[in-house]
Amino acid sequence: MPELPFTLDQLRILKAIAEQGSFKKAANLLFITQPAVSLQIQNLEKQLNITIFDRGGRKALLTEAGQILLEYCQRILNQCDEACKAVEDLNSLKGGTLIIGASQTTGTYLMPRMIGLFRQKYPDVSVQLQVHSTRRTGWSVANGQIDLGIIGGQLPPELENLLHITPYATDELALVLPSKHRLSKEKELVKEDLYTLSFVTLDSQSTTRKVVDELLKNSGLDIQRLKIEMELNSLEAIKNAVQSGLGAAFLPVVSIERELASGTIHKPSITDLGVKRELKLITNPSRYTSKASKAFKKDILPQFSSFKNK
Amino acid sequence: MPELPFTLDQLRILKAIAEQGSFKKAANLLFITQPAVSLQIQNLEKQLNITIFDRGGRKALLTEAGQILLEYCQRILNQCDEACKAVEDLNSLKGGTLIIGASQTTGTYLMPRMIGLFRQKYPDVSVQLQVHSTRRTGWSVANGQIDLGIIGGQLPPELENLLHITPYATDELALVLPSKHRLSKEKELVKEDLYTLSFVTLDSQSTTRKVVDELLKNSGLDIQRLKIEMELNSLEAIKNAVQSGLGAAFLPVVSIERELASGTIHKPSITDLGVKRELKLITNPSRYTSKASKAFKKDILPQFSSFKNK
DNA sequence: ATAAATTATAAATAATTGTTAATTAGAAAT
DNA sequence: ATTTCTAATTAACAATTATTTATAATTTAT
Structure with missing residues (x-):
């Protein structure tokens, strides 16, 4: 592999020495031995062909090259930290x-x-x-x-x-009636009652309509006998139509919870029909x-x- | 050592795969074998506890986490490249x-x-x-x-x-005279002539003045006998003073090369005095x-x- | 279904890195 | 100056880690 001239560990050591002003303190900070620090810096200097530290004095001082490198070093390590944080956030669902x-x-x-x-x-x-x-x-x-x-x-x-x-x-497909409809008084209806009603439906292309038809058919209802008053293109439109007394409809209960609670729509049970x-x-x-x-x-x-x- | 969750090599591999869309191509690009790529990515995923690539399809696709990581990866590797360039420039004297x-x-x-x-x-x-x-x-x-x-x-x-x-x-400390000075006609002077002149000097605090005095003394000149006309605080001022005919001076030749060339100042030799x-x-x-x-x-x-x- | 291609896995080898121990070099102190 | 203490280097060794080779498992395309 065409090698990179340094490793992140080396940069981390470089930074630690620059901060601590000593190889030994850097070693302590990083929980490694001091020779390991020496070796890594030597490798770094060899690979980059520069001198990074003026050793020997009371402190390890950065050369010009060392200072330049340190600047990049800081930026690189910061980015690494940020990357870690981003990944952690993702893991702990704090992002993404x-x-x-x-x-x-x-x-x-x-x-x-x-x-x-x-x-x-x-x-x-x-x-x-x-x-x-x-x-x-x-x-x-x-x-x-x-x-x-x-x-x-x-x-x-x-x-x-x-x-x-x-x-x-399971989402029940419920029959809904206008509140003032004559059958709204009844609590329980039977299948046969359905053939006396006019229906507002979704238009015949929609998936939901097909699902509804399929379900009704499977429950033994002859959907051909149902009288379709009008076809609309949204459930919301149908709901409004029903509330305005324009007809009955089969609607998913999930879509009419509010209306049922406020009583603007009536939902009678049908004893012999469970459309789910x-x-x-x-x-x-x-x-x-x-x-x-x-x-x-x-x-x-x-x-x-x-x-x-x- | 409190380990970093990834290495630069791993990031490099990640980037290569993202670019090439394949583990194998990335391996070729980096001149390593394909298993090495697999292993490194597995390590990376393990260490960060994320899935980076959706493998198995026609292409290796990045997951969301992978995309986030890749962004940091690019930035980090760019910084690394820049750092290398800076160091190289320093080595080849293109910076610093x-x-x-x-x-x-x-x-x-x-x-x-x-x-x-x-x-x-x-x-x-x-x-x-x-x-x-x-x-x-x-x-x-x-x-x-x-x-x-x-x-x-x-x-x-x-x-x-x-x-x-x-x-x-060696910088010669030369006696300089105004061009129209009576002694300017002479090519060669002797030490004794100096005691007949008025001098413009640096003020007695300056290092250069001390050096000059020291040198003159060492050449056997009795500097007490020299007549100081005025003390100025810069060589430039002294040069001007000399050119205006206000007196003679001892000046380093390096400082009067232009004036000698243009003849606005005269520099006679002194046979028995070499002040260097x-x-x-x-x-x-x-x-x-x-x-x-x-x-x-x-x-x-x-x-x-x-x-x-x- | 078979062939081609890509990735994963396993075992062996190679390389790197850290450690300990011994040595050298410098700075402070007697 | 000599000693002493500390810090850094050096060298040998151990341990870890990565790479390779070989093979298996998947997947896509013909």
Whole structure:
């Protein structure tokens, strides 16, 4: 290896001698023997072909070359210290960035709370949220563009074996009605009641819509028989539409917690229909997992888990 | 020794991998084998407790921690390179400072030419001239505040054994007369003529004056019999006084070369008086001698030497 | 699936670095 | 001046660390 003319240890010794004014004191400071100090300085002088110290006097004094070298030495060692600190901060989660991917629904309704909690616990780690389709989120995790993904929908099958999937909660797909709707008086509905309603839905392209349709179909509902009043392009728009009495809708409970609490929307149970979807954290096991990412999974996710364990 | 968490070699390897995108290419670049690269990076990761590279893909990609570390790495290695260059420049006399001490006379009349020559030859070495008494110059050389001294007078005896003294020329103490002085017609004077003249001298405190008096006394001149017309505080002032016809003076020839050449001052020889003083370079043999100092002694001094050798 | 390439691992060797012990050199003190 | 004490150098040895060679495990590309 085309060698560097000095080592960090040599610079450290140089600095110590300059500070202490003596080889011996420098040796004590560094917890090595004094000959080791002599040898290293001799090597340094040989390698750089300069004289660094005027020895022999009461003190070891720097020559001009030594002074010049010392200046660089200080700067270099400072940088090294800084580098160490930066790495330590990263290790202790006092720095760094966590990049999270999320789908529309989780990104809008879940992530703000999750990120809030995370930042509360690790205020020095910056968090970046990228909201994309479930599919794209999956690929981003796969190729390492993001640290982890929080999704609701189903991943493309080719990604399912590649990524590590951690279900942590179920999000119920709830039927919501305008407060003043005639069926709002009822606590319990049955499947058949649904066919009497007009629905406001997401437009038929969106992943969430597909997930919803899939889930409803799987629960034995004939979605063709459901009457679609209008299609909108955001859950927020749908919520407003429902609140304005324009129709019923199936919405993820995570997205209507506020409205349920304030009673502006009604959510009756349906005895013979349980429409749930799994909320999952996805990570890439074949890639480096940052400390921040691990901390998210370990410290934040459990607080949103609807399962007992952990 | 309380160990540093990394070595410069490791940083160099890190940088090479980041640049080349591959452990193998980095190994080739550094003329070491690939396992050596792997091992060093593993050590680095272990010591810092971070993962630096995402291996396994087509390329070795930096993790976040790796990127942060790389930034410091670059800065550190740049500083190292700079330090090397500074030291090299110092070695090849493309940098550094030469500090010269001189007494009044040499400092005023000799050093400008000497320094001019030196700077011509080594334009990148800066030169600092400190003009003090011979005595103080000697002490400065002794304690290393200046690299070398160029003096005319006699050193204090306690310094004579401590310092290395290199006589390189003799400076004649010449009698000078106004051009229109009655004695200016004569080519040769005798000692006795001096007692008929009025003299302009340096004030009686100055070292040079003392040296002059000493020299004249030693040449058998009764300095009490000399008539002092006035005392001035600089050779330049004395020169002007002489040129204005105010009197005669003893001046070092080095200080009146221009005036002799232009004929504004007359310098008759005195057959039975040879008043010479040694010009000497003094250095401190027990101290580090800078390259610049050696170069001065070797390359510049001989051009001012009145001796044959060298 | 196989071939080519890259990285990791293991064992042996080489090199470096630190230590101890002995020596030399300087400074302070009698 | 001689002695004494301290600090620095030198040399031999031990221990650690890095490098190499050889091989295995992965991964990508054909």
